[in-house]
Amino acid sequence: MKMAIVGAGVVGLATGAGFADLGHSVHCVDIDTGKIALLSRGSIPYHEPGLEALVLRNTSAGRLTFGHNPSKLLNDVELLFITVGTPSGDTGEMSLAALWSVIDQIEAWPDTDIRRMIAIKSTVPVGTAERVELRLRSRLPDNCLVDVVSIPEFMREGSAVRDFFEPSRIVIGTASVDAEERLTQLHQRLPGPILATDRRSAELAKLAANACLAVKISFANEIAALAEQTGADYPSVAHSLGLDPRIGPHFLAAGLGFGGSCLPKDTRALVRMADEAGAPQTLVEAAVRANAMLPLRMVRKLEAALSDPGRRRVALLGLAFKPGTDDMREAPSLRLIAELSRRHPGITLTAYDPEANHAARKLLPSSVKICDSAEEALKGADAAILVTEWREFRQIKADDFKIWMNRPIIMDGRNALDAAALNAQGVVCIGVGRLPVVPNESARKSGDLVPKV
């Protein structure tokens, strides 16, 4: 099939290159001419495992091409995917400016024998596909027939390519049997179950999935807080919860909460849309609020472990919103840094992320020293906060913490480290949802959870 994609973000590129790899001819368009120039030279502007190889393989085979003008895209393609961003507007609603800009640029096509399809993959409010179709119909000649469909994307950053080839499900929301059949056939070679439904249900299925994940994470974080207050161990509680097949083991990790380009924005948009629709989502709203409190909670825990943080040096291990990506959009590290600086104006912050340092230099205040290694960030630090659970942080030895740091106090914001092993070797490691561990027997006897600093 000949297809086009508008929006060369991670989702657009992985989708375009993925379909090209399945033998289709794909033309990928983006308004950002710099990005298109890079892509045309074979360079990928994202840190996304497997994407570069996939794109290169298909550009050199001539199945994947790039451009920047969406106006004539429907001239010779049967299917146009829209994967442009739908960022948060001022009051939490989704901004559909980029989507409407694409739709309004689409010109009438000459060969009207084949009915065109526009598939919206961007996450959008319920009813958007219908509105897009109405807007196109009002502007295009009657013989330019187009089906606007909703095929939401469930790709995760860091595993976008795998998620394309091994989708958990493929949701196809259409308003015509013809579109449903053509799209079902297109996706037949992918292994996930295909769920054919109407457009509104497909749109809500995406928003509901992200909201459900957000609720699960906030639930985990609140139970973890309760575990801390009552002397229980949250990881053991989570393990037990996860073994219940009705609950499942995923998205129960407590820590600094959810960030990224999707969960925060999509939950806000769902709450806003639900209010307008007269079906308030109080649970999701509470999940969003609970998530926003987590960085402050971490700062308070640091204050309990380290006297006078305003005169101390604190190292942040990890800045990206999750490991495996260089993305800092709505990363918990940003709110954590803001809280630390607000409550302790004199604090010295150092930070290191294996992939996100470049993005961090553009986003963080110059007062945060971005370091080239964990060792450099930890050197002379009075405490460290593990913000993103990169594997390399798990490999830091207790002796390294003790030699590099002024005082080996680690606030493990993701329960990524072996607290018991570190503790046994004289490093204070305080996880989430667990009692603080003491560094040695004498401190336990004296009743101190954390050595006085």
Ligand code: UDX
């Ligand atoms: C998410 C959805 O998973 C994906 O289906 C959708 O298409 C886009 O949004 P992504 O933003 O890549 O994908 O991140 P994801 O891996 O889902 O993690 C989201 C956030 O939740 C991260 O900040 C992560 O650290 C946090 N998280 C995840 C937890 O705090 N605890 C967990 O148990 C799991």
